[in-house]
Amino acid sequence: MTRHLVTSALPYANGSIHLGHVAGAYLPADLYVRGLRQMGEEVLFVCGADEHGVAITIGAEQAEQSYDEYVAHWREGIKRTFDSLGIEFDTWSGTSICPDHEEMTQEFFRQLDDQGYLIRREIEQLYCAKDEMYLADRYVEGTCYSCGAENARGDECPACGTWIETLRLKEPRCKLCGEAPERRSTSHWFLDLPSLRDAKVADWIKSREWKSNVSAFIKGLLKDAPERAITRDMTWGVPVPADRSAGTSGKVLYVWFDAPIGYISFTKEWARKQGREEDWKLWWQNEDTHLVHFIGKDNIPFHCLVFPSMLWGTGQDYIMPHAVPANEFYQLAGGKFSTSDGHTFDLEAYLADTDAEVVRCYVTSTLPETADAEFNANDLVTFNNAQLASNLGNLGSRVLKFIAKNFDGRIPELDPAHTGDLEGLLFECCADCEDPGVDIKAFRFRRALEDVLALATAANVFMQRCEPWKTNKTDAALAGSQLNILCEWLSLLAAWLAPFAPHKAQELWLQLGGEGQVKDAGWPKVPGPDNPDWRTGLGGRQLGELGTLFPRMDALVPAEN
RNA sequence: GGCGGGGUAGCUCAGUUGGUGAGAGCACAGGAUUCAUAACCCUGAGGUCGCGGGUUCAAAUCCCGCCCCCGCUACCA
8 A cells, every 4th residue: 555755844943934834845745644644545744853054053153052952942943833733743853853864864975975976076165264164155255256345245245136156255254253264175075966867867857747837947957967065064964974084074964965864864763763663664665655745946956856866876775756746935925934034924923813723724725836825814814704704614503503493403314205305406516516635635735625615615505595494494304304414514524624624623523413533534525426325324413512613803904014 | 147937807816738708716786595603695797818929720828029026046955
């Protein structure tokens, strides 16, 4: 049986997570995982923090914390946000704390080296004699060789926007001490992407089907696949294996090299905690596993070209990604989410007084699946009121309250004499409805939620045509049959809703008098002539305590900016 | 500069490999209804599919040019 190994891009442990991240790589993955599980599939959902790299060291130094403290702070903060959004990984770790990570990463280095895909080369870099370190571009300032501005950074000139080649910067200064750095020759290892591409990866890429927004991107990548440096001169990271360092010291593997390996080392850590350490190979080196990477579009090069190259280049029979459903960017109304520009909002505070499951559903309804999309707090209110409250929530409310008042809170029986007519009408109402599960499996989450809402609409139409409030006055048995059908339908809706709003779905399930967890109830097929055995036999069941599933929200005061 | 994406009803967006008079939700207008969270149901109004060429029997959908918006640019992943 197919196993599904699902990963979400490892969030970088130098800041909090915002809705752009959530919409890009985490919520879709969570929907996918929940959906597949409910459909009976075996799934493992792996994530953790990416904790190495120069941005971390700079951030920690500014915060006057140790690197360990700094990454722990963000690792935990990010996890809290995921928790409050109901994004549930099977394992959550971090590249600097996972006990398997260093060894696994070094093994990759050795294996790639053994296969001949690593190249060692001398390059020149700026070195600060006073601070005794090589300077990453972020540690250098100088005069822009393009416009003459004196405050150019090592990577970009803020005055003219030119992308700076650090070595060409005029009058470079060390950002830490202000002294002029010197050029020094240092040796580094490069990943031989051109060879990997020609040996295997290009053919593999061409043999796969990709989302349209991904395929355009990787086409260009194939043409231009340079050798990439995979080591750096610094201390924070996974050290180059001592047996391969060729006499050099003070070098670590560059963060982009070690980060994706985290998917594997986290899996191994998880497997050991399960008491089956070797099971990690079942997930990573077995053809029956489908590896799916959820990422934002900024990560396409790594997950479609670089990481697959690494996996294959080890010669260890790692599986290649089965799908990379990359999303475009999710922006805050008016522009991209940017903590540094202040164009963001406090997600934790927002979730304190906005129902996280409403946020999940709204974000799902606006996911940047094919193009950039944006979050708008006012639209969220509208969506909640028009779709969740008026359509789905109100459906439950009108059906269940009617039963509470007129049938003592007990779901009426379906009279066999009515079955044919009622199902005929019902199937007519949902004739155009599609199975949300099909769209979930195809990574079309927006449409999947639309499917669910359309199924709620179908039930509203059915009820409107049945008019049980009228039939109940003349033929209570008929009204009972109609309401029975509606309750059956509501229980299906609870199941379909579960991946999107797990708690709401469970609440509806309990209101219907259900037992256990709705997520364990399986995935219903859409009722129809070809699926006549859709009812589960709810007649006679006592309803649970009723409540408002999706309360209406007050419209926000128009934002100032 | 290079690369990628986008410009479709007032708003947010769908529109598979070109083909029945271009769609949904919101908002708007009219009607119907009263079980329900001023909800539900029916009907209607609405668009030169960024601009200009071209290919084709036929293009929002392919090609060329142009104009805007956005993202990325690989030692801030």
